[in-house]
Amino acid sequence: MDIGHGFLQLDEVKLHYARSGDAGQPLMLCVHGFPEYWHMWQPLLEEFGRDHLVVAPDMRGYNLSDKPADVAAYAPKKLVGDIDGLRRGFGAERFTLVAHDWGGAVAWAYAIAHPERLDRLVIINATHPATFLRDLLRHRPQTEASQYMRLFRSPEAEAKLSADNYAWMWDFTFRRHHEAGQMSDADRDAYLAAWSQPGALTGGLNWYRATRMPVPKPEEADPAAALPPMPDTTVRVPTLVIWGEQDHALLPHLLEGLEEYVPDLTVHRLPQASHWVMQEEPDQVRRIIRDYIAAQP
Numbered sequence: 001m002d003i004g005h006g007f008l009q010l011d012e013v014k015l016h017y018a019r020s021g022d023a024g025q026p027l028m029l030c031v032h033g034f035p036e037y038w039h040m041w042q043p044l045l046e047e048f049g050r051d052h053l054v055v056a057p058d059m060r061g062y063n064l065s066d067k068p069a070d071v072a073a074y075a076p077k078k079l080v081g082d083i084d085g086l087r088r089g090f091g092a093e094r095f096t097l098v099a100h101d102w103g104g105a106v107a108w109a110y111a112i113a114h115p116e117r118l119d120r121l122v123i124i125n126a127t128h129p130a131t132f133l134r135d136l137l138r139h140r141p142q143t144e145a146s147q148y149m150r151l152f153r154s155p156e157a158e159a160k161l162s163a164d165n166y167a168w169m170w171d172f173t174f175r176r177h178h179e180a181g182q183m184s185d186a187d188r189d190a191y192l193a194a195w196s197q198p199g200a201l202t203g204g205l206n207w208y209r210a211t212r213m214p215v216p217k218p219e220e221a222d223p224a225a226a227l228p229p230m231p232d233t234t235v236r237v238p239t240l241v242i243w244g245e246q247d248h249a250l251l252p253h254l255l256e257g258l259e260e261y262v263p264d265l266t267v268h269r270l271p272q273a274s275h276w277v278m279q280e281e282p283d284q285v286r287r288i289i290r291d292y293i294a295a296q297p
Contacts, residue, residue, distance in 0.1 A: 001049040003042070007064075008057075010085035012078070016064035017057040017086075018042075020049025026119070027092035030056040031083065033101020033126065034152075034204045035169060037063040037194045039187075043282035044098065047290065055090060057082075059103065061203025063194040068203075074210035079106040080113060087117060098122040098289070100278065102207050105129070108235065115236040120296060122289055124242045125275050127254040129213075130233045130261050135254055136214060140221040142251050148172075149215045152208040158201050166195050177279045235262045240292045242285060244273030266292060 001020050008015050018038040028048050030041040041056035048054045058065040060082055061074060068074070083106060087095055096119050099107035104126020111121045127135075135142035151157055161169045174191065177183045195201055239262045245252050252269070259265050268288050273280045 001046045003045050003049075008086065008089045010082060010089070012073070013060045013066035013068065013082065015057045015060065015066070015082065015086070017055050018045060019053065019055045020045040021051070021053040023053060023091070025051060025053045027087070027090050027095035028052040028054045029083065029086055029090075029095055029097050030054065031059060031097070031099040031103030031107055032056070032062070033099075033103045033105075034207060035173060035191075035195060035201075036101070037191075039190055039194070040100070040278050041098075043278065043286055044289070047286045052096070053090065055086065057086060058194075061206055062200055063197055067197075067199035069199075071206050071209045074203075074206040076106065076109055076211065079207070080110050083107070083110050084114065084117070093117070094119050096120050096122065096293070098124070099126060100124040101126055101275070105211075108233075111235045111237045111239070112233055118237045120293070121235065121237045121239040122242070122292070123239065124277050124285065125244055125247050125250055127250050128233065128235070128258055128261055130230060131254045131256070131258055133213065133230065134227060134257075135251070136221075137216065137225040137227060138221060138223050139251075139253055140218055142253060143216055143221040144218045145249055145251055146215050147218065148249065149208055152205050153215075157205050161205075162195075162201055166192055169195065174276065174279065177276060182279050233261055236264075238264045238296060239266070240289065241265065241267045242270065242277060242288055243267065244270045244275060244277040244280070246271075246273060247275040249275050 003018050003020050005018055030044055032040050037058045038056040045054050045056060061067050094117055097107050104123045108128050111118055174183055178188050270281055
């Protein structure tokens with residue numbers, strides 16, 4: 001399946017995207033997280049371009065897309081607006097939204113705000129806001145696992161993550177997959193090139209800086225902590241969650257109680273996979289999503 005590239009001008013930013021499939025086919029929009037870019041979705045571009053128009057953008061702040069300097073430009077409302085701008089730009093009334101990591105956080109928010117625009121939601125290792133807030137405040141293992149977010153919000157983050165040609169970030173993410181043969185030398189070079197785009201590292205980190213989600217110190221976690229009031233976060237969209245259970249940043253405990261917020265929920269756990277499911281289990285992910293779509297009425 002051929003993969004093409006282009007740019008789409010939205011209200012505030014111009015986004016680069018990869019695409020496969022033909023106009024007129026159902027739209028599938030694939031949204032990456034940190035520190036990735038469109039490339040992570042290549043297996044889905046190849047698989048679903050046969051019967052969908054699959055679009056995988058570089059989200060604002062990443063790779064070849066625009067990178068606003070102001071942290072406020074990365075507020076969740078802005079990112080949700082980008083997803084809807086992509087929907088409009090490709091002429092879809094409704095679509096399938098697939099997302100991972102930070103892209104998943106935005107996808108949850110989009111589904112909560114605009115259920116009428118989605119046929120289905122597919123989330124890969126990204127937590128619903130209600131269970132994430134709960135576990136950040138009450139579940140010490142998750143509070144401890146999320147301490148990296150404090151680093152990523154700090155003024156020192158760019159220097160630490162980019163030192164020695166992004167050695168820390170490569171170790172934090174994909175080194176073991178490269179050494180295991182799950183990523184090629186070309187994949188490694190492509191990621192380093194994407195991270196090295198002017199402003200791209202700051203753009204990605206600004207997603208962390210713009211969020212209001214609290215990250216207390218581990219000793220501040222309290223199983224009896226009062227949760228602050230939240231708006232209605234019910235997801236009224238058929239939802240598939242694929243979860244690598246060896247994720248050390250987002251722990252499986254986050255799935256507990258998820259059905260309270262997502263009435264039409266299917267969860268598929270991958271016991272041996274980590275946060276980086278697309279690198280480790282691309283064929284499994286393709287099959288799970290394909291089967292899920294086929295089972296939908």
